[in-house]
Amino acid sequence: MLLEVKKINTFYDLSHILFNVSLEIDKGETVCLLGRNGVGKTTIFRSIMGLTPPRSGSIRLYGDEIKGKKPYEIARLGVGLVPEDREIFPDLTVRENLEIAGKKGRKEKQTEDWTIEKVHRLFPILRDRNNQWGGTLSGGEQQMLTIARTLMGNPTLLLLDEPSEGLAPMITKTIEEQILLLKKEGLTILLSEQNSSFALRVSDRAYILEKGHILWQGKTSELREKPEIMMTYLGV
Amino acid sequence: MTIEAFIGQALSGISVGMVLFLIAAGLSIIFGTLKVLNLAHGTIYMVGGFLCYILTSKLAHIPGAFWWALLFAPIAVALIGGVIEVLLLRRIYSQEMLYQYILTFALILILGDTCKFFFGVGYQTVSVPWPVNGNIALWGLSFPTYNLFLIGCGIVVFLGLSALMRYTSLGSIVRAVTHNRETANALGINVPRVYTGVFMLGSYLAGLAGTLMPPMSVVALGSDMAVIIECFIIVVIGGLGSLPGAFLGAIILGLLNAFGIYIIPKLALAFPFMLMIVILIIRPWGLLGKPE
Ligand SMILES: Nc1ncnc2c1ncn2[C@@H]1O[C@H](COP(=O)(O)OP(=O)(O)O)[C@@H](O)[C@H]1O
Ligand SMILES: [Mg+2]
Numbered sequence: 067m068l069l070e071v072k073k074i075n076t077f078y079d080l081s082h083i084l085f086n087v088s089l090e091i092d093k094g095e096t097v098c099l100l101g102r103n104g105v106g107k108t109t110i111f112r113s114i115m116g117l118t119p120p121r122s123g124s125i126r127l128y129g130d131e132i133k134g135k136k137p138y139e140i141a142r143l144g145v146g147l148v149p150e151d152r153e154i155f156p157d158l159t160v161r162e163n164l165e166i167a168g169k170k171g172r173k174e175k176q177t178e179d180w181t182i183e184k185v186h187r188l189f190p191i192l193r194d195r196n197n198q199w200g201g202t203l204s205g206g207e208q209q210m211l212t213i214a215r216t217l218m219g220n221p222t223l224l225l226l227d228e229p230s231e232g233l234a235p236m237i238t239k240t241i242e243e244q245i246l247l248l249k250k251e252g253l254t255i256l257l258s259e260q261n262s263s264f265a266l267r268v269s270d271r272a273y274i275l276e277k278g279h280i281l282w283q284g285k286t287s288e289l290r291e292k293p294e295i296m297m298t299y300l301g302v
Numbered sequence: 303m304t305i306e307a308f309i310g311q312a313l314s315g316i317s318v319g320m321v322l323f324l325i326a327a328g329l330s331i332i333f334g335t336l337k338v339l340n341l342a343h344g345t346i347y348m349v350g351g352f353l354c355y356i357l358t359s360k361l362a363h364i365p366g367a368f369w370w371a372l373l374f375a376p377i378a379v380a381l382i383g384g385v386i387e388v389l390l391l392r393r394i395y396s397q398e399m400l401y402q403y404i405l406t407f408a409l410i411l412i413l414g415d416t417c418k419f420f421f422g423v424g425y426q427t428v429s430v431p432w433p434v435n436g437n438i439a440l441w442g443l444s445f446p447t448y449n450l451f452l453i454g455c456g457i458v459v460f461l462g463l464s465a466l467m468r469y470t471s472l473g474s475i476v477r478a479v480t481h482n483r484e485t486a487n488a489l490g491i492n493v494p495r496v497y498t499g500v501f502m503l504g505s506y507l508a509g510l511a512g513t514l515m516p517p518m519s520v521v522a523l524g525s526d527m528a529v530i531i532e533c534f535i536i537v538v539i540g541g542l543g544s545l546p547g548a549f550l551g552a553i554i555l556g557l558l559n560a561f562g563i564y565i566i567p568k569l570a571l572a573f574p575f576m577l578m579i580v581i582l583i584i585r586p587w588g589l590l591g592k593p594e
Contacts (some may be wrong), residue, residue, distance in 0.1 A: 077342065115488050117484055117488060136485070136487070136489075136494075137487040138489075138490050138491055138492050138493060139488075141488055141490035142490050147488045149485060149488070153480070153482055155477065155478045155481050155485075156481065157477055157481065158474055158478060160480075162474040162477075163478075165471060165473065165474060166474045166475055166478050166486075166489065166491065172547050204314055215489065216489070219489060219490050220551045240440040242476060255373070273557040
């Protein structure tokens with residue numbers, strides 16, 4: 067098991083957001099978290115990444131407990147978060163945005179390292195934008211830069227928080243193709259979506275969330291065959 | 303006023319402005335990255351002044367004592383800054399702003415009393431070191447060499463810091479952490495270490511200013527409060543978080559201090575505050591700052 071989240075409870079101050087959430091991801095899998103706005107998808111990512119550590123429960127990466135570690139330590143162990151708000155650094159150039167996320171003392175490496183050149187092959191538009199300030203990119207370019215920036219840290223587990231949010235359908239299609247390429251490279255991916263058709267096309271398994279609880283889990287093929295499940299839990 | 307007196311007055315104002323720039327730049331970098339308004343920053347500058355005094359007087363028997371002080375006193379101040387960040391400040395980042403003010407105010411008292419304990423309440427002086435003592439003739443006019451030396455130091459530090467922030471990977475990391483520490487942290491950047499480094503850099507600049515100032519002024523208790531207020535004025539005029547802003551603000555304040563007394567002597571002390579108020583009204587983000 068690559069990632070094993072067991073019965074975590076996460077709070078923002080006094081508000082209890084995640085209730086005994088458990089999930090498991092095997093190496094090479096693409097798994098999605100489905101749920102409406104405000105059900106706790108981002109909070110799950112923040113919990114895994116150590117940005118809002120859970121009060122109880124455990125999070126294991128390759129069997130080792132990572133709960134309680136600092137975000138930069140978790141990142142260096144191979145977890146890469148692509149945040150929902152993108153959070154491009156506006157006063158760094160595109161190249162500097164990529165550089166600061168790379169060349170850190172990472173230990174075991176399974177795959178070929180991500181370099182600026184390799185990132186440019188996946189996202190050619192970033193090569194053209196190389197010396198532009200991050201703040202000048204369009205929404206789609208920003209999304210690609212955020213993914214590229216996280217890849218520069220050579221993650222083995224990629225966390226994608228609503229990658230299609232706010233993007234035009236054309237660009238969503240491009241991002242989808244790029245995610246499928248990453249999957250083919252052997253990257254393990256956990257993504258969240260409200261837009262279920264996108265998520266169902268790229269994922270092998272899904273978890274459906276409601277108010278901080280996991281209500282359903284199973285194969286995406288099952289969700290495609292039985293739309294009533296989606297109807298019941300997501301109202302779509 | 304003769305032309306010589308006019309230029310001399312301007313140079314002296316700008317040279318004090320340059321020393322203030324070093325302090326204000328440190329204050330501004332620390333605030334930008336750590337989001338801590340270090341009220342004790344002026345006191346850290348004063349510690350640099352006392353270290354300069356003690357080093358130059360203890361080393362008086364070796365030639366170039368001042369230059370050794372200029373090398374080591376700022377480093378010592380940076381180390382003191384590092385200890386303060388790691389042992390004290392680090393505990394209060396997640397707390398309300400009020401705790402910052404209480405803690406850094408406490409530091410003013412603690413560091414100030416430590417200086418008082420070791421050096422007493424009197425004035426200490428440091429003589430102007432060779433070869434930047436005496437006067438220099440330019441265009442047939444004569445100016446104090448030390449003033450020109452200070453202006454040179456200010457320009458070198460300004461250019462050096464700008465290049466550091468703009469062109470090095472260290473600079474990118476500081477800009478990234480300044481913009482969003484959480485995202486930087488999740489990207490594998492050791493944010494606590496960046497905080498310590500930036501606090502040490504800011505303290506180093508204060509220590510450098512503290513070492514450069516004594517030859518044209520005195521080392522005395524209380525200089526910290528005068529300086530911190532002037533630094534606040536500089537960063538408000540120039541724009542908090544802007545290095546060129548601090549540079550410009552420091553020159554403006556230096557000139558205002560130098561000439562205010564000739565224009566309306568009774569208002570000389572009030573001019574900087576009046577300018578600050580005008581800026582706050584018409585351009586609250588400062589001359590070279592960015593609006594929120
Ligand atoms: N910083 C915060 N402080 C307090 N409550 C928050 C904070 N961030 C999110 N929440 C609340 O936590 C719940 C889950 O939010 P989130 O994880 O962002 O959901 P999702 O990503 O599924 O839209 C929501 O009810 C939201 O209002
Ligand atoms: Mg969300």
